[in-house]
Amino acid sequence: MKCIITIELGTNAVRIFAFDLNGITIGSMKGYYPTFHSQPDYSEQDPEQVFITMLYVLKNLLNEKVHPKKYKVASVCFSSSMHSTLAVDKHGIPLGNAFTWADNRAKKEAIEIKESSLADAMYNSTGTPLHPMSPMLKIAWMKKNDKQKFQQTGKFLSIKSYVVHQLTGEYMIDYSLACASGMLNIRKIAWEPEALNFAGITSDKLPQLVPVFATAGTLKKAYQNSFGLSADTKILIGSSDGCMATLGAGIWNSDMATITIEDSSAVRVVGNKILHDEKKRIFNYLLTEDCFVSGGPSNSGGGTFEWFAKQFGDFTTAYDIETCMNSLLQEATKISTGSGGLLFLPYLLGERAPIWNPDARGMYFGINIKHERQHFIRATIEGILYEMYSIGKMLSEHKNISALSANGSFASIPFCTQILADMFNIPVHVTSNANSVSIGAFLLAATEMGIFKSLDEAAGQIEIAQSYSPAENDHKTYMKYFEIFESLSNKLGDEFARITELQ
């Protein structure tokens, strides 16, 4: 019996799944690694700890769940969070920690390029919004602020490329993750000279560009022995977590969109065209030559609600944060749609799509004397979801959206899923497996093996577990409030900047 292993190098943890060829989960395990914030705007991870944690978890999974059942591992498929940047020397040894997607140190560089004459051409060729998360800007920052490290660097890698290099000795990056670097020309499928020029590097400083189906070399002998894997186990380069969550949600070349809400969130669509947004708000990640995952990421999400729970939740009876959040959700259901006119802007961490304003800050608006604690709970949840709606609205300027597929721990809470259906006024489907990133990676590997003819066919395998229909009246209520939500978000630019300056 053959099986497929998927390895997701996520924001806080590595998640490894073993699937049989029918997509049934044989087992899964995770391993946490820390993020270091040594200064404001800095967000780093230790590449060695990410690697060791991955090794440890993989080994445990193989020994406990895979080998005892006599499965033969056909392929190992990778996915990872986007925008990480790791400098290694010419021997592949890391020069310090990796910068994660959440690292904002390249703020100045982002403003510089946004205001330059390059901005339009750069967005047109790379399809990626200009934001400090972009590795192109992180490298430009390093060139200016850490000259010694910049000069010693042999390659600029993503964490995934580093981990794969440790296992096989190859330096590779797939198209979809390369898009997230802000340096890939998605029309020519090659590194964009203007972007490399801005970063201050040449293409030999970057890993080799390969399709998502590419084999990333052969597992080193010592790892074959240590894992009990044979030399013909394919190591697939795979894709990014965002693209895989979309594939795993089962929407493909249709007029559906996915909404993923974990700590942070995103709304995405898939199609064979690049969505060119005049305001440069939409990302376009090239998955295969004729397939683009387009959308908008938000910094708000479950993490925003968790912040609320920590500050205002009742911990006298609740033992941990989960029970506390559940009881808050219970309380929120007692308040009617629209929270009695209380609005919440969820910009605690600044915002990416659709307003792309790192200085944006949160706020409660419209408080009156009748508002109680429970109104604030519901308003917080609604605010997070209005933000999803506003990304959806931005996407629908370019593409018709007739249904949604929701996944991630926050979006799949029934109360939240129903609100999404009401806000968008279209049906929302939830798939049966919550781990859409891993399912997506499985579908990618299975397609590579020829089990499915195409990613289209693979995505068609995803079953819907539950559907939520919109309620017309609630939709109308939400839309009245959303108008105010949207105008506040746009109007407050100056005040956002001033308050951030003071913080």
Next chain:
Amino acid sequence: MNQFVLTQGSSDELRLFPHIIESGIVKNSSVNLNAFPKIAVSGVKFFYVLDGKFQVNIHRAAFTLYPGDIALVLPGQEFGSSNEVLEIGSFTWLHIEAGRQEKDEIILDKWSSLSGNEIIAISKILFLSSPVVITKFNEAGKILKCIQQELFSQEIGFYARVNYQIDELFIQITRGLARQNNPGRDFAKTFIKLEEALRVDLSHQWTVDAMAALVGLGNTLFNEKVKSYTGFSPLNYLINIRISEAIKLLKNKNIPITEIALDTGFYSSQHFSTTFKKLTGFTPGEFRKNNSYTE
């Protein structure tokens, strides 16, 4: 109780307790200039406020102590008021003999029935939380009162009870600190703190007991929480950090492997080698060979 001061050498009550340097209650009814200078404390001093408000300075950090608050001054730390003024109010204190080893370890004499490991764990938590101040900690006040009553009454069993109560004071303060450090609502944040403490002193022989106490949880619950949060048992998580740090050091050829092993908390190079190989498939030596290059 009325005011009193018992001093080693001059008070008969302390004859059987050479480890108690001083204990007493003071009711200060007028502001006393120059009465409370900052002095480096030898041994350990417990300072508990009964009434009023005191501005104190412990180890260069300023605190305002209110009734029910206790400060614990560790061996070698400075204690006093930054303007040397003793304010109006009353307080009680206990000053005991205690040594301090390198590695921030408190040494108590034979009178204490705390085991060696317990003292190590308690010292670890006290020094990591230093300067130690716990607010609204009436338990400590009760224990101090009990010690003083026993010293005066000298009823049967008082020797054992006094010494036992001093141990109890250490235990309760450590537990109180752990509770204060972690109200349990935010394990992610708690875990980050633990992570930092582990990294700061990776070569320390960490036990699950000490780690659990540091974040204020019982062993079973701590194990469970760490496992569900990280996917690893606490000790296995620690191995992840140790091996990750070791890898970085191995890639630098100039450090001998034995030294790396000890620096990262393995008790021998053999132990390091076995653990490393089990995880990575390479011995540290092989790993170094594969990852170093002649220029």
